[in-house]
Amino acid sequence: MLLCLSAGRASADGGADVLGKVDTAMNNFTDGEFESKLFIRDPSGQSREIDFTTYQKVPDKRLVRFSAPGDLKGMGVLVENKDVMYVFLPGFQKVRRVGTHVKAQTFMGSDFSYEDMSLSRYSPTYDAKLVKEDANSWELDLTVKPGQEIEYPHVHMWVDKKSAQPTKIDFGDGSGKVLKTAEYFDYHIDGGTHWGPSKVVVTDHRRNDHKSEIQFVSTKLNQGLKDDFFTQRTLIRGH
């Protein structure tokens, strides 16, 4: 969801086709290293900051390493595929296999869930319907496919035609009520043909419009990360 990428111009010949282009744009790289800052904004205006780096290999592999604040420093999360996750807790020097139930938890108390952080393709989970199109954008209605278990069964997505990237996504419940909104800002080319947002802001309407924001500090793409980087061995090394 966060690591979006341009796939150039696309013609809207149906919702599924547009969603496919979005998925392609989001994953149009082999591997990447994304250094990010997560800000969790309190209603009072104060914010907490969490610094982390995500290493990703398309399609599924991810390794997240936290560098700040101090109580999270050294902690790591490894996602080998959608069913296999590990957490490294430096205080115990232990890599622990965790059930995928943790996807229901918030990502470090933010308005992002682990599911948000791990969702890189929408087509396998959602059916898409093109509901509006103009010169610059598409609007898609996504409904969850039968048999899929997901927190947000209904999604409304605004897609920029130029980059084939979502500029705004409303995540809703089964009745269509909007529970959470994600907005993407300042797409720019940050390596080769890759377009990435400078920041993503998520507003959780169930929490009195509580906001969290991810700022991308640096992006390195196609560095040649191998599969054996995404292992427990790397996690315990504290790369």
Add this chain to the structure above:
Amino acid sequence: MSTKRGLVVVAGLVGFWCASARADVDVKFGGQIASDIRYRLGGEEVPPPSPTAEVPFPSQQRLLRYGFSRNENLIKAQLTLSISDRVKAVADVDFYWYGYSDVNDIDSATLHERVDPYRLEANAAYVDIYKILPKLDLRIGRQVVVWGTGDKFNPTNNLNTLDLSDPLLFGKAIANNMIRADWNPWGDLILTAVWVPIFRPAQLPRTAPLAVTTPNRPAPVQEEYIRSTLGSFAMAMPPSQINVLTMQPDPSIANSQVGVRLAGRILGLDVSASYYHGRWGIPTPAWAVQKPGGIVDAIVMWPRMDVVGADLAGSIEKLKGLGWWIETAVFFPQKITYGTYNDSFGGHDPITFEDKGTKDANGNELYQPHLTAPEFQRGTVIPSTPFVKLTAGMDFTWNKYLYSNLQYVYGFIDEFGAGQQCYARPNPTLVFGDNRCEARIGHYLVVGSDLKLFSDQLLIRFFGAFKVPQMGDEDPKFTAVLFPQIAWAVWDATELSVGAFVFLGDRDTKFGDPAAGASEIFMKARFTY
């Protein structure tokens, strides 16, 4: 080329090589500043072992029935140095101030280290060398190697002994000097081999001496007849003082520890098998010598053991990703007998027992006691019978606020050996021989939940461990420990927490035993950088 010029050229080449081989050192620094104040509720006072023995350090830190049991400040420093992706050196040191004085005389009142005692604990001091050979990593130095899939209760995890001095740590592993090699031939398959040259005993709680120094505690032997006979002797000659001595393993190659573990993934499940050869970290009584004047010297030792273990972990997607794990180990212990001697009459007379080959009405073996040489049979403290420990658990996140964890534990972290564990029943007066026995390896249910509110800034935690009675336990009794806690993440990396650690049960139960500890309330503040 003259020799001198040749040396200059060689030196220049070496210098060039060194300069070109030197890579930038990546330095990371971190740590923690923390304060920990606890107040003890109930339990039993732990007096110095004898009027003549050295009092614990610092002397002001006495375990009173009602009093401060901890008044600690911590500065932790962690340093990580990396060179490229091949070498990493890690240091992690805790510097504690006890918060108690040790001022026994006017001289010590003039010394900083006696007025404000402190201690150091190195959690890590190791060097990692990655890919020293293809697919082979090496870690040398003071470190912790944690094995097993269970949550805190890991029967396969024996390379490091445990820090049992603080119940809130629930058995944190103590770092030790060791050499670890990890070979990762392909995929998730990892073969780990560890060698620990010198055994480091577990850190016992301040209440542990009560397990040995309480006069009417039953003799730690399995044979009921021998136990009651030794109890009768103690009743006839009640000890006036019990000194507990230890028999540390020699720092020889024969006493070093080794472990091997093969871990991988099969059908989406994490699987491992392991073997350990070494010692159990908690000492067990092995000798008792009755001396003139009612003085008893008890001697404890750390039994050898071999452990074969296996574990499994996975996630059940049909149950919304429920996490589960099973970890089990078979222990093959060294047999420990109870050598009892009577030196009170000037000699060194063994007290042993001759098996008469008959049984009493309860089916217990009958023995003939012998109070002089030759030696017959000693009581058995740890039989050589293999025994099993097991942890099976599951956890689940109900929603973004609530997490739950449930474990069945067969064999608590401090339990060792087949057979029975006996306690002196609570009596208003000192009574010998009135005991209650139950299986040494017990069944437990460990349940807990975390409720996180306000963007995870407020954590309300409740965990409890409950002993489950089993067949053969005499007069089963309720016993449990409860651990309620509220932690508030005031700001980035800053946490305040209050809570309690509550021991429930009569003094002849697992958690009600005064040697296990006493209930405490605590308040902590922590800043991590």
